Amino acid sequence: MPTGRDSLRDEMERGADRGGDRLGEATGLAADLLTLRPPRSWPRRMLPRSLLGRSLLIILLPLVLLQVISTWIFYDRHYDTITRRLSQYLAGDVGAVVQMIREADDANQLQDVYEFAWRRLWLRVRLLDTDTLSQPSRPWIPSILDKKLTDALAERLDLPFVIDTHSLPRDVWIEVDLGNKILYVLVPRERLFSETSYIFIMWMVGTSIILAVVALLFMRNQVKPIRRLAQVSEMFGKGVDVSDFKPEGATEVRQASIAFLRMRERIRRQIEQRTTMLAGVSHDLRTPLTRMKLELALLGEGGEVEALKHDVTQMERMIEGYLAFARGEGTEQPRPLDLGDLLRQVAEQARREGASVDLHIEERLPAVLRREAMRRCLANLINNAQRYGGQVTVTAGRRREGIEILVDDDGPGIPPEQREEVFKPFFRLERSRNPETGGTGLGLTIARDVVRSHGGDLTLDQAPAGGLRARIWLPQ
Structure with missing residues (x-):
């Protein structure tokens, strides 16, 4: 017949079980909600992740669109119209020179035509003693000037001709077939280009760069307090x-x-x-x-x-x-320490209590930690490994921009489907509720809570010897 003491103890244990189950269900539900994230579509994957990048995108994208639209309107309307009219004027001048050369009777009149073309029309002209037009190289992408000048010369001349707008850096040359001779015309580029085009492009690009720099500096100052708040929140956590x-x-x-x-x-x-x-x-x-x-x-x-x-x-x-x-060791302040020395102290204490601990520290491991909380975490893991296994192996070193500590044993291990369950408060694989055989069910819970309070994580896996491996990762 159970005594009053036994009944009271059983009631306390059932209450602890119910509390642990509720807390475990809430923790599991929170983890499920965190993992249920919708897949990111490709437009969202293309967007910047930081607030500074997205703010700059919001500011600069309309600016770029405005510049593109303005450029399209400029080249479609203004530049196209100006180029067409300048080409028509040049074609008219070339046509007039052709007509005057045809009407010239001797070399003196022909020389007067050359001088008139240069002084009045800014055209350098001469007759070539050949009857074959040159074959200038064509650019990969024809320019607007090529098209407009070709159309204008075709309207004003009834003779074969060729043009070259890209071979010479400062001039454009035209050849006209006069039958027995070729008229060579050299035209300065200033006659075919408007300076407003360059001014417009320089103004557009310059103002865009200035606005982008101002926006970058302003947004950096606006984002800095947010980053500071995030850093303080992380440090407080x-x-x-x-x-x-x-x-x-x-x-x-x-x-x-x-x-x-x-x-x-x-x-x-x-x-x-x-x-x-x-x-x-x-x-x-x-x-x-x-x-x-x-x-x-x-x-x-x-x-x-x-x-x-x-x-x-x-x-x-x-x-x-x-x-x-x-x-929860919440009042202890982090202090700089050598994690390797702390591991040696914990392992030596476990050896004095009868555990067989094999310790491997690859290098010096300076860190900023809460010493007593981390000591309790490591002691819980080593004692847990010693309780279920005969040989305990502890390995520490730098991994993944942090510190990794492995605690391996050669015990029976934990089934994969229960490796997250054992982190729930008061959860025990051994259901007898006997502290001598299974503890209170809080050791791994406290250990993970300590590690996560330092910004790291504690996970369980299968050890090389077939037992359980506890992996601690701490950021640097």
Whole structure:
């Protein structure tokens, strides 16, 4: 028949099971919601990920579109019209020179035509003693000038001709077949180009560059307070206190910063209140336990007395485990330390308690950590490996821009489908609820909580020897 003490203990354990199950279900649901992210479509994958990049895209994309539209209108209307008219004027002048050369009777009149063409029309002309037109090379992409000048000469001349607009850097040459001779005409490019084209392009490109630089500098100053807020939030989540943080930036960013400061103060008050309450609970619980141990010592020896002493010892362990989980080492401040030295101390302590620990540290591992919290995390993992395996192997080194610690054992391991379940509070693979065989179900929970509070993660995998491998990754 169960005694009152047994009934009370069973009721406490069932309550812990129900609380752990609810917390585990909530944790699992939160993890499922985080993993259920819709796939990113290709337009979203092409967008910048940072706020600065997206803000610049919002500012510069309309500017670029405006410049493209303006350029298209300019070249389609203004440049096309100007080029067509200048080509028509030149074609008219070439046609007039051809007519005057045909009417010239002697060499003197022909020389007068040459001088008139240069002084009045800016055309250098001469007759070539050949009857074959040249074959100029053609560009890969014909320009607007080629098309407009060809059309204008075809309208004004009834003779074969060729043009070349790209071979000479400052001039354009034209050849006209006069029958027995070839008229060679050299035209300065200024007659066919308008300076407004270059001015427009330089103005457009220059103003775009200036606006882009101004937008970049302005947006960098606007994004800087957001990055600062993110850094302070990350440091606060890792337990590092940042006292010099002040709200700055735009109104919305200041509101978010003020909300963060208020939240930080509320969390601090809650931690202080919880620590004070837990200290009182710990004192109130340990006082009757101490009286019970004293009274049991006065009762002498006996089977029932030994059973009661065993129960009192178990209650002390359970209370220490529950209080350690609720306390969470939240008040300890991170300090620079050598993680290799801490591993050696934890391994030596485990060896003194009878564990067989093989430690391999590849190099010096400086880090900023909460020393006692990390000691508790490593001790939990090594003790857990020693409890279920005979040989424990600990390896530490730098991996993936951080520090990786592997704790391997040669025990039975954990099935893959239960490797995440064991991180839930009060979850135990051994269902007897006997602390001597399975602990309180909080060791791995506390270990992962400590690692994640430092910005890292703790995962489980199969060890090379067939047992369990606990992998700790800490950022640098």
